Amino acid sequence: MLTEFNLFGVFMAPIVVYALVALPVTMFIRFLLWWTGIMRWFWHFALFEVALYTCVLCLLILYV
Numbered sequence: 619m620l621t622e623f624n625l626f627g628v629f630m631a632p633i634v635v636y637a638l639v640a641l642p643v644t645m646f647i648r649f650l651l652w653w654t655g656i657m658r659w660f661w662h663f664a665l666f667e668v669a670l671y672t673c674v675l676c677l678l679i680l681y682v
Contacts, residue, residue: 620682636682640675647674 620632648667651657660666 633679636675636678640671640678643678644671644674 620635622629622631623635624630644667647670648657657663657666
């Protein structure tokens, strides 16, 4: 697990780093799902994308 990091003299919690890393990972997974056509199976896109982001963020916190 990461420790606090210094951003111009302001200490930031590690969750900020994980949240910023989770964004491009989620966008890449979302692109793959749209490209393969799997995204059509979901009835509420926004809810699925929030759930996907939450899952990616949780996995980053657990395994990085």
